[in-house]
Amino acid sequence: MKIKFCVFVLLAASAFGAVGNGVITFAKDGVIEARAEKITNGMSAIVVYRYGDLMGEVEEFEGATDENESSEIIAKPTAYSELQNIAPKDQIITNRCEVIATREDDFNLLGKVFVIATLKCEPFTAIDQNSVPTLRIAPREGDRVVFAPLYQNAVIIAPSVESLLAAQDRYKEFRFIHPDLLALVLMKEDRETPIKEDFAAFCDRYLVGTLVFVLEDGDYLADCHTFKEFNFFAADNAMQNARRNAISSPFYHRLKPFDEVLKTKADFANYYKSIFK
Numbered sequence: 247m248k249i250k251f252c253v254f255v256l257l258a259a260s261a262f263g264a265v266g267n268g269v270i271t272f273a274k275d276g277v278i279e280a281r282a283e284k285i286t287n288g289m290s291a292i293v294v295y296r297y298g299d300l301m302g303e304v305e306e307f308e309g310a311t312d313e314n315e316s317s318e319i320i321a322k323p324t325a326y327s328e329l330q331n332i333a334p335k336d337q338i339i340t341n342r343c344e345v346i347a348t349r350e351d352d353f354n355l356l357g358k359v360f361v362i363a364t365l366k367c368e369p370f371t372a373i374d375q376n377s378v379p380t381l382r383i384a385p386r387e388g389d390r391v392v393f394a395p396l397y398q399n400a401v402i403i404a405p406s407v408e409s410l411l412a413a414q415d416r417y418k419e420f421r422f423i424h425p426d427l428l429a430l431v432l433m434k435e436d437r438e439t440p441i442k443e444d445f446a447a448f449c450d451r452y453l454v455g456t457l458v459f460v461l462e463d464g465d466y467l468a469d470c471h472t473f474k475e476f477n478f479f480a481a482d483n484a485m486q487n488a489r490r491n492a493i494s495s496p497f498y499h500r501l502k503p504f505d506e507v508l509k510t511k512a513d514f515a516n517y518y519k520s521i522f523k
């Protein structure tokens with residue numbers, strides 16, 4: 247059964263906006279900067295490197311190096327259709343980053359305003375393949391940076407099936423992964439309530455970029471890797487009343503219920519807010 251809620255104060259169609267590619271303009275002594283449009287602090291990003299003739303730089307690889315083993319570099323995304331558009335077969339994802347500071351850039355192209363983002367990066371290990379060489383290389387000037395990768399893939403953390411279905415109706419621009427899969431991650435860890443590490447593991451495994459927390463005062467959209475909130479849609483009075491009467495649990499899923507750890511609706515909201523704020 248679907249419950250129709252009133253229209254949000256803000257339009258859900260603008261939930262994550264148009265965020266795209268940038269380029270690293272400075273990389274030295276651990277300081278990494280990139281230029282792009284519409285960048286905000288806390289946004290995640292990935293660095294994509296066109297490896298070309300990098301086969302000669304064997305010292306920068308971990309894995310198969312014996313002449314009898316495979317010498318072909320297999321880009322990690324090739325087995326993941328979601329990432330093929332980000333890194334074609336002649337490119338590879340080398341680093342995952344977080345935007346930790348921004349400033350306006352003097353560069354102007356056709357009236358577009360650009361931003362310089364300072365990045366904190368680490369090796370990209372989300373889809374390691376142990377049977378093939380893995381590139382270990384620091385970001386370099388000229389590398390392409392993809393900001394807000396996979397933000398279109400989301401999971402809804404909601405207290406009831408009604409609030410879950412309503413959120414799916416509101417955010418039609420997202421492709422949703424069912425929270426049952428998050429529940430499976432928790433079962434494997436023998437944990438009732440998800441912690442940051444559970445969300446990170448889930449998002450890596452199922453290529454999710456956005457967490458949608460449906461709470462009493464509104465919907466909080468957060469980056470699945472940096473856990474920074476990037477959008478909020480306030481609920482009107484009718485929504486708040488409906489959510490106030492919703493069944494409280496760590497989150498709605500269809501698997502055998504866990505023993506409840508969060509006992510009250512206030513606990514439900516405050517716990518998740520502590521994760522992404």
